[in-house]
Amino acid sequence: MTVAELLAAGGLLWRGGTDGSPEVAVVHRPRYDDWSLPKGKRNGDEPLAATAVREITEETGHDVVLGLRLPSTHYRVPDGGKTVSYWAARCTGGEFIPNDEVDELRWLDAREACGLLSYAHDRSVVERLGAAVTVCSTVLLVRHAKAGARDRWEADDTVRPLSGAGWRQTEALRSLLPLFGPRRIHAAPRTRCVQTVEALAGDLGVPVAEEPLLSEEGYWADPAAGLHRFEEIARSSGGPAVVCSQGGVIPDVVETLLARSGRVDRELRSRKGSVWVLSFAQDLRLVAADHHSDPYS
Numbered sequence: 580m581t582v583a584e585l586l587a588a589g590g591l592l593w594r595g596g597t598d599g600s601p602e603v604a605v606v607h608r609p610r611y612d613d614w615s616l617p618k619g620k621r622n623g624d625e626p627l628a629a630t631a632v633r634e635i636t637e638e639t640g641h642d643v644v645l646g647l648r649l650p651s652t653h654y655r656v657p658d659g660g661k662t663v664s665y666w667a668a669r670c671t672g673g674e675f676i677p678n679d680e681v682d683e684l685r686w687l688d689a690r691e692a693c694g695l696l697s698y699a700h701d702r703s704v705v706e707r708l709g710a711a712v713t714v715c716s717t718v719l720l721v722r723h724a725k726a727g728a729r730d731r732w733e734a735d736d737t738v739r740p741l742s743g744a745g746w747r748q749t750e751a752l753r754s755l756l757p758l759f760g761p762r763r764i765h766a767a768p769r770t771r772c773v774q775t776v777e778a779l780a781g782d783l784g785v786p787v788a789e790e791p792l793l794s795e796e797g798y799w800a801d802p803a804a805g806l807h808r809f810e811e812i813a814r815s816s817g818g819p820a821v822v823c824s825q826g827g828v829i830p831d832v833v834e835t836l837l838a839r840s841g842r843v844d845r846e847l848r849s850r851k852g853s854v855w856v857l858s859f860a861q862d863l864r865l866v867a868a869d870h871h872s873d874p875y876s
Protein backbone atom coordinates (compact mmCIF):
# COMPACT_ATOMS: atom_id res chain seq x y z
CA MET A 580 0.00 0.00 0.00
CA THR A 581 1.40 3.40 -0.99
CA VAL A 582 1.77 5.86 1.87
CA ALA A 583 0.15 9.21 1.10
CA GLU A 584 2.42 12.22 0.81
CA LEU A 585 0.83 15.43 2.04
CA LEU A 586 2.07 18.60 0.34
CA ALA A 587 2.04 21.90 2.19
CA ALA A 588 3.74 25.27 1.99
CA GLY A 589 4.51 28.24 4.15
CA GLY A 590 6.92 31.04 4.68
CA LEU A 591 9.58 32.69 6.71
CA LEU A 592 7.62 35.92 7.17
CA TRP A 593 10.05 38.73 7.97
CA ARG A 594 10.30 42.49 8.25
CA GLY A 595 12.85 45.08 9.30
CA GLY A 596 12.68 45.74 13.02
CA THR A 597 12.75 49.15 14.70
CA ASP A 598 16.55 49.03 14.81
CA GLY A 599 16.81 47.85 11.19
CA SER A 600 17.59 44.22 12.01
CA PRO A 601 15.21 41.58 10.64
CA GLU A 602 12.39 40.09 12.66
CA VAL A 603 10.55 36.81 12.01
CA ALA A 604 6.87 36.13 12.60
CA VAL A 605 6.17 33.11 14.81
CA VAL A 606 2.56 32.01 15.37
CA HIS A 607 0.80 30.12 18.14
CA ARG A 608 -1.78 27.53 17.10
CA PRO A 609 -4.27 26.82 19.90
CA ARG A 610 -5.40 23.56 18.32
CA TYR A 611 -1.94 22.08 18.87
CA ASP A 612 -0.70 24.49 21.56
CA ASP A 613 2.53 24.95 19.61
CA TRP A 614 4.63 27.74 18.08
CA SER A 615 5.40 27.43 14.40
CA LEU A 616 5.99 29.25 11.15
CA PRO A 617 2.84 30.00 9.14
CA LYS A 618 2.07 27.11 6.79
CA GLY A 619 -0.72 24.88 5.60
CA LYS A 620 -1.94 22.26 3.15
CA ARG A 621 -2.09 22.75 -0.59
CA ASN A 622 -5.54 23.24 -2.09
CA GLY A 623 -5.96 20.93 -5.07
CA ASP A 624 -3.24 21.51 -7.64
CA GLU A 625 -2.49 25.15 -6.81
CA PRO A 626 1.17 26.17 -7.16
CA LEU A 627 2.97 25.66 -3.88
CA ALA A 628 4.13 29.27 -4.00
CA ALA A 629 0.46 30.28 -4.06
CA THR A 630 -0.20 27.95 -1.13
CA ALA A 631 2.55 29.69 0.81
CA VAL A 632 1.12 33.17 0.20
CA ARG A 633 -2.45 32.09 0.93
CA GLU A 634 -1.52 30.38 4.19
CA ILE A 635 0.64 33.25 5.39
CA THR A 636 -2.13 35.74 4.70
CA GLU A 637 -4.84 33.58 6.28
CA GLU A 638 -2.85 32.91 9.44
CA THR A 639 -1.18 36.27 9.97
CA GLY A 640 -3.27 38.87 8.12
CA HIS A 641 -0.14 40.22 6.45
CA ASP A 642 0.52 40.87 2.76
CA VAL A 643 3.79 39.51 1.43
CA VAL A 644 6.13 39.39 -1.53
CA LEU A 645 7.92 36.08 -1.98
CA GLY A 646 11.68 35.94 -2.25
CA LEU A 647 14.06 33.03 -2.46
CA ARG A 648 12.92 29.48 -1.97
CA LEU A 649 14.10 27.92 1.27
CA PRO A 650 14.83 24.24 1.96
CA SER A 651 11.76 22.05 2.23
CA THR A 652 11.16 20.03 5.36
CA HIS A 653 9.81 16.50 5.61
CA TYR A 654 8.38 14.74 8.63
CA ARG A 655 5.96 12.01 9.60
CA VAL A 656 2.29 12.61 10.29
CA PRO A 657 -0.32 10.02 11.37
CA ASP A 658 -1.44 9.25 7.80
CA GLY A 659 2.00 9.16 6.17
CA GLY A 660 4.58 11.80 5.30
CA LYS A 661 4.35 15.57 5.00
CA THR A 662 6.58 17.79 2.88
CA VAL A 663 6.44 21.54 3.47
CA SER A 664 7.91 23.94 0.91
CA TYR A 665 9.03 27.31 2.27
CA TRP A 666 9.76 30.71 0.79
CA ALA A 667 11.22 33.82 2.30
CA ALA A 668 8.24 36.19 2.51
CA ARG A 669 8.82 39.90 3.07
CA CYS A 670 6.00 41.64 4.89
CA THR A 671 4.52 44.52 2.86
CA GLY A 672 1.58 45.45 5.10
CA GLY A 673 -1.46 44.14 6.88
CA GLU A 674 -2.40 43.52 10.49
CA PHE A 675 -2.68 40.42 12.63
CA ILE A 676 -6.12 39.63 14.02
CA PRO A 677 -6.49 36.52 16.21
CA ASN A 678 -8.44 33.79 14.45
CA ASP A 679 -9.47 30.16 14.81
CA GLU A 680 -6.12 28.87 13.55
CA VAL A 681 -3.75 31.35 15.19
CA ASP A 682 -4.42 33.21 18.42
CA GLU A 683 -1.06 34.96 18.85
CA LEU A 684 1.74 36.27 16.62
CA ARG A 685 5.13 37.43 17.82
CA TRP A 686 7.82 39.30 15.89
CA LEU A 687 11.20 38.04 17.10
CA ASP A 688 14.83 38.08 16.04
CA ALA A 689 16.21 34.81 14.70
CA ARG A 690 17.71 33.71 18.02
CA GLU A 691 14.50 34.38 19.94
CA ALA A 692 12.40 32.70 17.25
CA CYS A 693 14.49 29.53 17.36
CA GLY A 694 14.16 29.49 21.14
CA LEU A 695 10.35 29.67 20.95
CA LEU A 696 9.58 27.42 17.98
CA SER A 697 8.30 23.99 18.92
CA TYR A 698 9.87 22.02 16.04
CA ALA A 699 13.39 21.52 14.78
CA HIS A 700 12.23 21.61 11.15
CA ASP A 701 10.92 25.16 11.63
CA ARG A 702 14.14 26.23 13.35
CA SER A 703 16.14 24.98 10.35
CA VAL A 704 14.14 27.35 8.12
CA VAL A 705 14.77 30.35 10.39
CA GLU A 706 18.50 29.66 10.12
CA ARG A 707 18.26 30.79 6.47
CA LEU A 708 17.07 34.27 7.42
CA GLY A 709 20.51 35.75 6.73
CA ALA A 710 20.41 34.64 3.08
CA ALA A 711 16.82 35.86 2.68
CA VAL A 712 17.51 39.42 3.80
CA THR A 713 20.60 39.82 1.59
CA VAL A 714 18.38 39.74 -1.52
CA CYS A 715 18.25 43.24 -3.00
CA SER A 716 16.83 42.53 -6.45
CA THR A 717 14.86 39.79 -8.20
CA VAL A 718 14.49 38.88 -11.87
CA LEU A 719 11.84 36.41 -12.99
CA LEU A 720 13.36 34.90 -16.13
CA VAL A 721 10.54 33.32 -18.14
CA ARG A 722 10.72 31.14 -21.21
CA HIS A 723 7.89 32.06 -23.54
CA ALA A 724 4.79 29.86 -23.47
CA LYS A 725 4.05 27.27 -26.14
CA ALA A 726 3.71 28.56 -29.70
CA GLY A 727 2.47 26.91 -32.86
CA ALA A 728 4.82 24.43 -34.53
CA ARG A 729 7.70 26.15 -36.32
CA ASP A 730 7.57 23.80 -39.32
CA ARG A 731 3.89 24.64 -39.86
CA TRP A 732 4.41 28.40 -39.72
CA GLU A 733 5.07 29.91 -43.15
CA ALA A 734 5.49 33.59 -42.17
CA ASP A 735 8.43 35.28 -40.44
CA ASP A 736 9.23 33.29 -37.30
CA THR A 737 9.45 36.46 -35.21
CA VAL A 738 5.67 36.82 -35.42
CA ARG A 739 4.78 33.19 -34.69
CA PRO A 740 2.04 33.42 -32.01
CA LEU A 741 1.15 31.36 -28.99
CA SER A 742 -0.89 28.20 -29.36
CA GLY A 743 -4.00 27.40 -27.34
CA ALA A 744 -1.82 25.56 -24.82
CA GLY A 745 0.46 28.58 -24.72
CA TRP A 746 -2.40 30.93 -23.84
CA ARG A 747 -3.35 28.61 -20.99
CA GLN A 748 0.23 28.78 -19.74
CA THR A 749 0.10 32.58 -19.78
CA GLU A 750 -2.86 32.44 -17.39
CA ALA A 751 -0.82 30.27 -15.02
CA LEU A 752 2.04 32.76 -15.23
CA ARG A 753 -0.40 35.61 -14.65
CA SER A 754 -1.23 34.02 -11.30
CA LEU A 755 2.25 32.86 -10.31
CA LEU A 756 4.48 35.83 -11.16
CA PRO A 757 2.64 38.47 -9.07
CA LEU A 758 3.48 36.47 -5.93
CA PHE A 759 7.05 37.78 -6.35
CA GLY A 760 6.01 41.41 -6.69
CA PRO A 761 7.11 42.29 -10.25
CA ARG A 762 6.99 45.95 -11.24
CA ARG A 763 8.70 45.89 -14.65
CA ILE A 764 8.10 43.71 -17.73
CA HIS A 765 10.70 43.02 -20.45
CA ALA A 766 10.53 40.66 -23.42
CA ALA A 767 12.57 39.63 -26.43
CA PRO A 768 11.03 41.17 -29.59
CA ARG A 769 9.16 38.04 -30.59
CA THR A 770 5.37 37.89 -30.73
CA ARG A 771 5.32 34.75 -28.59
CA CYS A 772 7.53 36.38 -25.93
CA VAL A 773 5.47 39.57 -25.77
CA GLN A 774 2.18 37.63 -25.74
CA THR A 775 3.43 35.54 -22.80
CA VAL A 776 3.68 38.58 -20.52
CA GLU A 777 1.38 41.23 -21.99
CA ALA A 778 -1.65 40.28 -19.86
CA LEU A 779 0.48 40.55 -16.73
CA ALA A 780 1.79 43.91 -17.94
CA GLY A 781 -1.81 45.04 -18.36
CA ASP A 782 -2.63 43.91 -14.83
CA LEU A 783 0.30 45.92 -13.50
CA GLY A 784 -0.37 48.93 -15.73
CA VAL A 785 3.14 48.95 -17.18
CA PRO A 786 4.47 48.61 -20.75
CA VAL A 787 6.36 45.63 -22.13
CA ALA A 788 9.90 46.85 -22.84
CA GLU A 789 11.39 45.02 -25.82
CA GLU A 790 14.92 43.65 -25.37
CA PRO A 791 16.65 42.82 -28.70
CA LEU A 792 19.84 41.68 -26.95
CA LEU A 793 17.86 38.98 -25.14
CA SER A 794 16.46 37.32 -28.27
CA GLU A 795 18.38 34.30 -29.56
CA GLU A 796 19.82 36.20 -32.53
CA GLY A 797 20.68 39.28 -30.50
CA TYR A 798 22.19 37.38 -27.59
CA TRP A 799 24.41 35.04 -29.57
CA ALA A 800 25.70 37.85 -31.77
CA ASP A 801 27.32 39.24 -28.60
CA PRO A 802 26.71 37.19 -25.42
CA ALA A 803 28.68 39.64 -23.27
CA ALA A 804 26.44 42.51 -24.36
CA GLY A 805 23.32 40.41 -23.78
CA LEU A 806 24.42 39.46 -20.28
CA HIS A 807 25.34 43.07 -19.56
CA ARG A 808 21.85 44.17 -20.55
CA PHE A 809 20.34 41.48 -18.33
CA GLU A 810 22.45 42.71 -15.40
CA GLU A 811 21.33 46.29 -16.08
CA ILE A 812 17.74 45.14 -15.67
CA ALA A 813 18.63 43.32 -12.44
CA ARG A 814 20.49 46.35 -11.11
CA SER A 815 17.66 48.80 -11.72
CA SER A 816 15.95 50.21 -8.65
CA GLY A 817 12.49 49.86 -10.16
CA GLY A 818 11.57 46.70 -8.25
CA PRO A 819 11.45 43.03 -9.30
CA ALA A 820 11.45 42.49 -13.06
CA VAL A 821 10.03 39.90 -15.43
CA VAL A 822 12.18 39.07 -18.48
CA CYS A 823 10.64 36.78 -21.11
CA SER A 824 13.17 35.21 -23.46
CA GLN A 825 13.86 32.08 -25.50
CA GLY A 826 15.21 28.59 -24.93
CA GLY A 827 18.46 29.40 -26.70
CA VAL A 828 19.25 32.20 -24.24
CA ILE A 829 18.01 31.27 -20.80
CA PRO A 830 20.28 28.29 -19.98
CA ASP A 831 23.41 30.27 -20.90
CA VAL A 832 22.38 33.28 -18.79
CA VAL A 833 21.62 31.11 -15.76
CA GLU A 834 24.74 28.99 -16.20
CA THR A 835 26.96 32.08 -16.43
CA LEU A 836 25.42 33.65 -13.34
CA LEU A 837 25.74 30.40 -11.39
CA ALA A 838 29.38 30.02 -12.42
CA ARG A 839 30.16 33.54 -11.21
CA SER A 840 28.78 32.60 -7.80
CA GLY A 841 30.82 29.39 -7.73
CA ARG A 842 27.93 27.02 -8.36
CA VAL A 843 26.94 24.58 -11.07
CA ASP A 844 23.53 23.23 -12.06
CA ARG A 845 24.06 20.14 -14.16
CA GLU A 846 20.42 20.11 -15.29
CA LEU A 847 19.60 23.59 -16.51
CA ARG A 848 15.92 23.36 -17.36
CA SER A 849 14.10 25.79 -19.61
CA ARG A 850 10.73 24.34 -20.56
CA LYS A 851 8.24 26.57 -22.29
CA GLY A 852 6.25 28.54 -19.74
CA SER A 853 8.76 27.88 -16.95
CA VAL A 854 10.38 30.46 -14.67
CA TRP A 855 13.76 30.99 -13.06
CA VAL A 856 13.49 33.18 -9.96
CA LEU A 857 16.94 34.81 -9.77
CA SER A 858 17.75 36.58 -6.51
CA PHE A 859 20.69 39.00 -6.32
CA ALA A 860 22.62 40.67 -3.52
CA GLN A 861 23.50 44.37 -3.66
CA ASP A 862 26.77 43.61 -5.48
CA LEU A 863 24.80 41.62 -8.10
CA ARG A 864 26.07 38.34 -6.68
CA LEU A 865 23.55 35.58 -7.35
CA VAL A 866 22.06 34.50 -4.02
CA ALA A 867 19.65 31.90 -5.40
CA ALA A 868 18.35 30.48 -8.68
CA ASP A 869 15.02 28.74 -8.11
CA HIS A 870 13.25 26.98 -10.95
CA HIS A 871 9.47 26.71 -11.33
CA SER A 872 8.50 24.25 -14.03
CA ASP A 873 5.19 23.58 -15.77
CA PRO A 874 3.08 22.52 -13.95
CA TYR A 875 4.42 24.76 -11.20
CA SER A 876 5.60 22.92 -8.13
